Amino acid sequence: MRPARLDWQALGTTATVMVTDAHRLDDVGAAVAEVVEAVDAACSRFRADSELVRLNARAGRPTVVGELLLDAIRVALRAAALTDGAVDPTVGMALRRGGHDEAFGAVVAPVRVTRASWRDVHVDARRRCVTLPAGAELDLGATAKALAADRAAALGARRAHGAGVLVGLGGDMAVAGRRPDRGWWVRVAEDHRAAADAPGQTVLLSGGGLATSTTTVRRWGAGAHHIIDPGTQRPAEGPWRTATVAAASCVDANIASTAAIVLGAEAVGRLEGTALPARLVAQDGRVVRVAGWPAETR
Secondary structure (H helix, E strand, O other): OOOEEEEEEEOOEEEEEEEOOHHHHHHHHHHHHHHHHHHHHHHOOOOOOOHHHHHHHOOOOOEEOOHHHHHHHHHHHHHHHHOOOOOOHHHHHHHHHHOOOOOOOOOOOOOOOOOOOHHHOEEEOOOOEEEOOOOOOOOOOOOHHHHHHHHHHHHHHHHOOOOOEEEEEOOEEEEEOOOOOOOEEEEEOOOOOOOOOOOOEEEEEOOOEEEEEEOOOOEEOOOEEOOEEOOOOEEOOOOEEEEEEEEOOHHHHHHHHHHHHHHOOHHHHHHHHHOOOEEEEEOOOOEEEEOOOOOOOO
8 A cells, every 4th residue: 555645835845754554644644744844933033023034133142042942053063063063053144144044045134153163152041041253144954854854753743643754844754663665765855846757766764864955956046955065154165065874863863964965075975984875966967876776776
């Protein structure tokens, strides 16, 4: 039996839910929507009522935040630590300066970018208090959507009483519960909205998560995109236009895929060292498979 499926628009992308037990689809869909809305309310940089917007407005002052935002910030800081700062949540101001504001592609007034880093963010977990460097802004785009996918898949599987669940949020996928025979067949492409015959690869996902980071979809102006190199505070420039990584969780996959775009040629050795299977697409369309990523077959 084919898994049952739901799709809707959320977090500026497409939310997809698949369940091995069709009778549980509505329950799982409601669970995923619940998690997605909570993450959006806590972590969005694009809605005026989000906790993150409030925190950014209070940069330089200690601010008490909710558990979900606190967890999301800790995940983002872990990403920075694991990648030696290649994935740094303090690039929010650089993104706004580059035009990545309320609407993708919007042109905003020039802003002064404060040079800060993830090491300057102070978190008091006991008091649920976060202090940002004065003039800095957090952006959790590199990890919050992946965190939502992981949490939504786990909650969905519980609501489905262990049935297999796949949650896709754009290029971020997480699975939980009893998988289908052999696993989940998923299509890896530079744009998750691409037709089935578009360039890409179909692979079998048996557990954990899969994430694709690309500079080819969210673009505007003169080649600007949303993946910022913290070292230059500008859109990353390197040999890879797309990176797809499989890992034990969607968060870990997304950390690695985003870092690959920023690190460039160095990413191959990093991925080999961590044994994370990856598919890298070069600027000229050449595909490089790393750490056991499967060869393309018909």
